[in-house]
Structure formats: structure tokens, C-alpha cells
Amino acid sequence: MDISQWLREQAASLGITLTDEQLDQFAMYYERLVEKNRVMNLTAITEQEDVYIKHFYDSLLLAAVVPIDQINSLIDVGTGAGFPGIPLKIAFPHLRVVLLDSLNKRVSFLAELVRELRLDKVETIHGRAEEWGRRTGYREAFDLATARAVAKLNVLAEYCLPFVHVGGSFVAMKGPDVTEEQREAKTALQRLGGGEIADHPFTLPKEKGTRHLLVIRKRANTPKAYPRKPGTPAKQPIV
Structure with a gap:
């Protein structure tokens, strides 16, 4: 079975139907990613499988824990090479997606990629979450905020929860060991308006690793003091 058909079957197991056109978009995404990765560091993962x-299937896992078909807007904080925002946009064309990253070179690549893939309602932003999380039109404006970044959960929460409206969700995409992070993040989540953590563990196909998707519903407005100025959440996490 070729890799595109494999992705179609795996997506179907998540309740996602991928058309031939969407599979072509994933194939082009892979080609552009590997091509660009030769001249700038986008990902350490380059083998097609x-x-x-x-990257692709891992991003689509969000559909197993959040009803993406009922969500209209998503912001991907620290999007890097576009994960999970672009795979979700390909699979769910109705989404309005904002891709936010602090490195301008990555944002330029993403803007070019979005044009090549002919994706509409996608905004690529060069900036920091601490600044954009205070802006009108972005603060508490999204159904879903997600991050696959390496920061700890208490830091990611300060980056992401300010973007989410009350009743929306923040999903942190984490690796295998999250118990301590969840414990450390309780104060931050409570202070920022988040609810309890719903931990959804997954094992990737072909023994490619374990993932935890941590889903936090937004229960109350984030206080005006948050997010703090750029750099502060990472240097002085809420504990």
C-alpha cells in the first residue's frame, strides 16, 4: 500500500474522509517540507513514512479528542513547520486557521506553502504569543488553540489560553511522559481560566511512539494581567 492510501485509511479510523485532492495536498506538503528543510531547519524528521x-497522522489525532467539524476557528501557537495547523486545515477545509510562530523564516515558508496548496482562510503571523494574545480580534477569539511546542504545560497554557473564548478548548500535544507536567500546571490553568485536564493517550502506528493529547476547556475569562510580557512565562512559569 502506498503512503497516501495508508493515510486515507488511518484518517478514516479517526472519522475523517480524505479525497484524492486532499491526499495530493499532503503529498505536496511533504515534498515542499523536505525541499525547504535542505536550506533551513524545519524538522529533524524527513523520511516519508x-x-x-x-507529523501528518499525529496532527489529525486532534479530531479524536475534539469535534473539529463543529469548530470554526483554530490558532496553532508555535506552529513551526505547520503542525498541526496545516494538516487539520487540509482535512477540514471549513476551518479558519491562524499559524503563529516567532521565527520569520518559518512564517515565510508557511505563507508560500499555503499559497501553493491553495488553502483559504489561513493567516500566517510572525510574532510572539505573549503579544498577539492581547490583541483585539485574537484575544479570546478562537474555538481552539493548540500547541505542539516543547514548553511545559504551565508555560503553554499562558501562551494559548488567552486566545480561547470561554467554552472553547486548548489542546497541548505532548510526548509520553506528562504526569509531572499535569501536576505542575494546575495552578496556572486555574489562574488563566482553564478547567480540568482530560488526558488522551495514543500509540502511533508502526511503533513510532506514544502521544498524550491534553484537552483543557476554557471555563472563565483570562485575567487582563495575562499573558505577561514576552519571555516572562518561560522564565517565571506560574506554579
């Missing part, structure tokens, strides 16, 4: 499993 690994990209399809650890």
Missing part, C-alpha cells in the same frame, strides 16, 4: 506518521 515518518513524516506521514509523526
Whole structure:
């Protein structure tokens, strides 16, 4: 079975139907990612099977824990090479997606990629979450905020929860060991308006690793003091 058909079957197991056109978009995404990765550092994962499993399929896992078909707007904080925002946009064309990253070179690549893939309602932003989380039109404006970044959950919460409206969700995409992070993040989540953590563990196909998707519903407005100025959440996490 070729890799595109494999992705179609795996997506179907998540309740996602991928058309031939969407599979072509994933194939082009892979080609552009590997091509650009030769001149700038976008990902350490470049083998086709690994990209399809650890980036594409991994991104689509969000559909197993959040009703994406009922969501209209998503912001991907620290999007990097576009994960999970672009795979979700390909699979769910109705979404309005904002891709936010602090490195301008990555944002330029994403803007070019969005044009090539002919994706509409996608905004690529060069900036920091601490600044954009205070802006009108972005603060508490999204159904879903997600991050696959390496920061700890208490830091990610300060980056992401200010973007989410009350009743929306923040999903942190984490690796295998999250118990301590969840414990450390309780104060931050409570202070920022988040609810309890729903932990959804997954094992990637072909023994490619374990993932935890941590889903936090937004229960109350984030106080005006948050997010703090750029750099502060990472240097002085809420504990």
C-alpha cells in the first residue's frame, strides 16, 4: 500500500474522509517540507513514512479528542513547520486557521506553502504569543488553540489560553511522559481560566511512539494581567 492510501485509511479510523485532492495536498506538503528543510531547519524528521506518521497522522489525532467539524476557528501557537495547523486545515477545509510562530523564516515558508496548496482562510503571523494574545480580534477569539511546542504545560497554557473564548478548548500535544507536567500546571490553568485536564493517550502506528493529547476547556475569562510580557512565562512559569 502506498503512503497516501495508508493515510486515507488511518484518517478514516479517526472519522475523517480524505479525497484524492486532499491526499495530493499532503503529498505536496511533504515534498515542499523536505525541499525547504535542505536550506533551513524545519524538522529533524524527513523520511516519508515518518513524516506521514509523526507529523501528518499525529496532527489529525486532534479530531479524536475534539469535534473539529463543529469548530470554526483554530490558532496553532508555535506552529513551526505547520503542525498541526496545516494538516487539520487540509482535512477540514471549513476551518479558519491562524499559524503563529516567532521565527520569520518559518512564517515565510508557511505563507508560500499555503499559497501553493491553495488553502483559504489561513493567516500566517510572525510574532510572539505573549503579544498577539492581547490583541483585539485574537484575544479570546478562537474555538481552539493548540500547541505542539516543547514548553511545559504551565508555560503553554499562558501562551494559548488567552486566545480561547470561554467554552472553547486548548489542546497541548505532548510526548509520553506528562504526569509531572499535569501536576505542575494546575495552578496556572486555574489562574488563566482553564478547567480540568482530560488526558488522551495514543500509540502511533508502526511503533513510532506514544502521544498524550491534553484537552483543557476554557471555563472563565483570562485575567487582563495575562499573558505577561514576552519571555516572562518561560522564565517565571506560574506554579
